[in-house]
Amino acid sequence: MKNRIWFLVASLAFSLNAETILIRNATVMTVTKGTMQNGSVLIENGKISAIGKNINAPADATVVDASGKFLIPGIIDCHSHTAVEGGVNEGTVSDSSMVDIRDVLNPSDINIYRALAGGLTVSNVLHGSANAIGGQTVVIKLRWGKTAQEMIFEGATPGIKFALGENPKRQGYPAQGFGATGPAPERRYPGTRMGVEEVIRQSFLEAKAYQAEWKLYNEKVAKGEHAIPPRKDLRLEPLVEVLEGKRYVHAHCYRSDEILMLIRVADEMGFKIRTFQHVLEGYKVAKEIAAHGAGASTFSDWWSYKIEAYDASPYNAALMTKKGVVVSLNSDSDELQRHLNLEAAKVMRYGGLNENEALAMVTINPAKQLGIDDKVGSIEVGKSADLVLFDKHPLSGFSKPQKVWIDGHEYFDREKDIETRPEFEKKKKALQDKEAAAQPAPGRRRNGSGAAEPTAATPNQGDSK
């Protein structure tokens, strides 16, 4: 409850402090309502308040001249592990639904800023795929400079990560970590795809029993009995929420047979799969995915990196789209998330989708999959002013985001970033020099040379904020 009030206050604060901005003369690619040449977009109180050819700037408006530039909705990534501190997997158990990404968001992760610089404004931050039922997931807005709590997309339905196939049946890693030879010291169940299925079914059976236990207790209390309350189980609570439709299932998968398996288990247990993630063989079972009502979030042209990822095709996204599946393209990577616009462009080459359909793959479609399409994902009056201004056509490899707004706040400006770099490097150099002066190089002096180690001159663009 306290949290909810806090979110209300926070979202109010975000919108109330936002300035009025008029972006003029841009090619406005709304994604849902076509593209407008020489269009203007007015931002008021954090929302898009007008779109058109002739909008007069209110007296207090900041006017951005966007002549020759392209305005698109903020890019949305349906599969990210950015900004997670202290491990993305709680892989020690085969069902780790008690853990929550929300607890470990790191708002100071520099990858947030770098993703912003690529036009990303919303991320679905997921637990890893080490186990059949992974942790709880959270949708964030990339409000760089704000706290973890302030980054959480208010009103977005939380999720939970499921994983099928090779990763969850790996049984844990050897003591020296992934890639080391030798067996894991104590192997974790399961070791087969059958076992993965059994883990999911078993957990839902437990969740149902847990649901019933609480129901019984509440009935007893209502009758005035002195019943001892059941133990509140953080592992089963989120699964009960899944059963009640209050939490989305995002299922990591590759092969068509395991996709069908999960649909069968979901039907049997009475829950819905919100998205299939990666889903490289989705094109084989697109009809079944569409019939279940699930979305598919895949890669543009990345495959063959492991045994279950061979029977894949760059036409996957287009083929699933044509069968009626809502498809998005995701990054799953700190690097790829910086140019998802180019990933989207690939579905025009592979599958012959049009510009709008391509952009939809990284804007309105992931918004639909995350249940936030009433708030973001396209340029429409009343939606949040999450916008990206590109210097060239966003589906061109030569384009770069110039400005990025979230809720009408400017969170990235390319010119300003470039301007501040020399000053930043100067400050950094000063700190390095000061430290070097205070602590003579600790390394052993070789050949009797008394010269202090020079500090490396290579500037580290790595942490430009």
Add this chain to the structure above:
Amino acid sequence: MKQGLVSLLVGLSLSASLALAQNHNVVAIKDAHVVTVSGEELSKATVVMRNGLITEVGASASIPADAWVIDGSGLTVYPGFIDAMSTWGIPSPTGARGGAGATAAATAAAAPAEPRARGPEDRPQTYSYERAADLVTPADTRLEVARAAGFTSAATYPTRGIFHGLGAMIDLAGERGRDMVIVQPIGQEIAFREGGFGRTGFPGSLMGNISYVRQLFLDLDQYQQAKQIYASNPTGNRRPEYDHALEGLAESPRLLLPAEETQQIERMLHFAPELKKPFLLYGLHEGYDRIDLLKQASIPVLVSLKWPEKPKDGDPSEVSSMRDLTMREKAPSVPGLLAKAGVRFAFYSDGVESAADLKKDLKKAVDAGLSRADAIRALTLNAAEIYGVADRMGSVEKGKIANLVVMKGEAFEDKTTVEYVFVDGQEFHPSKDLQQGPTPGGGRRPGMPSDEELQ
């Protein structure tokens, strides 16, 4: 004769193992500069101690006829320093403890590694029930070093696992472990352990740690409720299972939570209220960017004296990030900023275990903007107030425990030396070697797991 009788009565008999300790039941330090901390500084005053307590402080204090008198001219008397989160007195976290402090709990603790945990119900890495008070022993060689740096007391905690156990406020001298304990339990220290997929099982990640802590406190709620309901209706109800992990939590008057970096400070301030216990944060090296938040939260904090440094054996061509450079530059300014903002804070030694290093690290905070008065207060009365024991320690006041450090010169000056240390009225005279030299044994606690083992 009279002296001998008193000595018998208070049970303070001098043992041979405390070679440098003198035992005078009545001591008067006259004409000294006295930094009382609780009141004004007295420029030429007398402090009288009797039977381990301070009996008189002031310019006109009368010197009892039976007192051993120290001429305090040129000397400054401070309250004994307190390490606000320590391991002093507990020589080894695992393995054979033996000696005066060993108990059944300690013997159990020396058992081989726990089996792989499959979830919160296995209570992984949980020693919430272990008592520092049962483990402390005057045989810990580090006590001598701590005294040489002016420390007379410590809030000391066991160190294993996620839930470390119940801390005790102890004096850093005594004939037996039990003589050292002032108050217990004073808190529950919590640390997060990330084990990856490896040996220890659940939890392997930070989020696993947090959800485990959350689950344990939910279990505590249910446990207490169930015990209460069962006590009044035992017939027809199934008895709640005894759970010593939860008994330990129930006994904890406050929780100590780790918060080193900005996002960790924010995270813990957001998370801790869920646990429904008073709490304090420790670490705080990046606190300079969250002073307002800490002030607003109005909770006490403990600042680690182990200031971040450039890795000693790192690749010399590796460039540190701006964030790391800034943190190394600005961490020592945190105490000064906290003092200015009025946030109550104390220091903890955090593994800094030579007297010279402790002195150097405290001086860094002073050089970075902490006033000497605030530094002394943080080391004494603040720590006592944070733990709710300011009625018996933390200042030079009549009626308080006779824990004093007497210096030649002012604290935090290079040339200043510690002349006398009084712990429970017992006098020590730390050697110059201990004050200036490295720790005997290289500063590493015997039996302390390496960093790799803790990762």
